[in-house]
Amino acid sequence: MIARFLDFIYPPLCELCQTPLQHGRSICSSCADLLPRIKEPFCQNCGETFDGNLEQGFRCQNCLGLTHDFHFARASLKGLALPFHLVHSLKYRRRFFLARDLAEFLQETLEEDPRFRDLGNDALLIPVPLHWRRQQWRQGNQAFELARELSKASGNPLANALKRNRSTQTQTKLNRKQRLSNLRGAFHVKKAHLERLRGTNAILIDDVFTTGATAHECTRVLKREAKVSKVAILTLVRG
Ligand SMILES: [Zn+2]
Numbered sequence: 001m002i003a004r005f006l007d008f009i010y011p012p013l014c015e016l017c018q019t020p021l022q023h024g025r026s027i028c029s030s031c032a033d034l035l036p037r038i039k040e041p042f043c044q045n046c047g048e049t050f051d052g053n054l055e056q057g058f059r060c061q062n063c064l065g066l067t068h069d070f071h072f073a074r075a076s077l078k079g080l081a082l083p084f085h086l087v088h089s090l091k092y093r094r095r096f097f098l099a100r101d102l103a104e105f106l107q108e109t110l111e112e113d114p115r116f117r118d119l120g121n122d123a124l125l126i127p128v129p130l131h132w133r134r135q136q137w138r139q140g141n142q143a144f145e146l147a148r149e150l151s152k153a154s155g156n157p158l159a160n161a162l163k164r165n166r167s168t169q170t171q172t173k174l175n176r177k178q179r180l181s182n183l184r185g186a187f188h189v190k191k192a193h194l195e196r197l198r199g200t201n202a203i204l205i206d207d208v209f210t211t212g213a214t215a216h217e218c219t220r221v222l223k224r225e226a227k228v229s230k231v232a233i234l235t236l237v238r239g
């Protein structure tokens with residue numbers, strides 16, 4: 001009742017247009033409609049989007065000659081200003097309440113891409129972990145919040161199965177090769193999850209997919225340490 005009273009005095013505002021909102025939402029429906037979805041054609045390997053008409057099932061220039069351990073990667077939104085603004089609020093401004101509305105975009109992608117259905121309804125949602133020190137600093141992990149909300153919406157079980165052993169230097173200025181060597185040995189499967197993961201399919205959840213180095217390394221660890229069968233990647237934004 002107190003929460004409702006406070007909503008009455010200070011109604012929550014849309015994160016993008018500041019319109020007063022109801023029912024615990026954080027993004028209004030007109031802003032949600034305007035956010036740029038990734039639709040076909042996109043790279044079947046890494047989810048990179050292209051304008052114009054291209055044949056189905058193509059692979060982008062970046063992926064030619066690359067081997068990814070993951071099955072495929074998909075993102076829900078294009079890497080433009082508004083999606084990045086939302087990721088920034090979620091990640092650096094501790095606005096974790098955004099995760100519920102943002103997970104709806106992930107859910108859209110999960111439903112429309114048949115390759116996710118092929119993994120089964122029991123494919124585990126595994127968030128990319130932060131190092132504990134960074135998580136403490138940010139007071140939460142944006143990937144975990146997204147995975148938890150997506151799990152509520154889709155019914156796929158959540159498994160917070162990975163841990164990050166070392167805090168890696170910031171990746172933004174590194175190319176893919178440098179990122180890969182920077183990440184070597186950074187992730188492990190938590191002991192308590194080893195049995196549960198064996199032979200299952202998994203969907204790795206993160207906020208942004210950029211070069212795919214994090215996705216690649218987490219997949220490698222899930223397969224090597226826990227014998228996970230297939231790992232697909234689902235991120236909110238394609239950077
Ligand atoms: Zn709005």
Ligand SMILES: [Zn+2]
Pocket residue numbers: 043044045046047048059060061062063
């Ligand atoms: Zn690609």
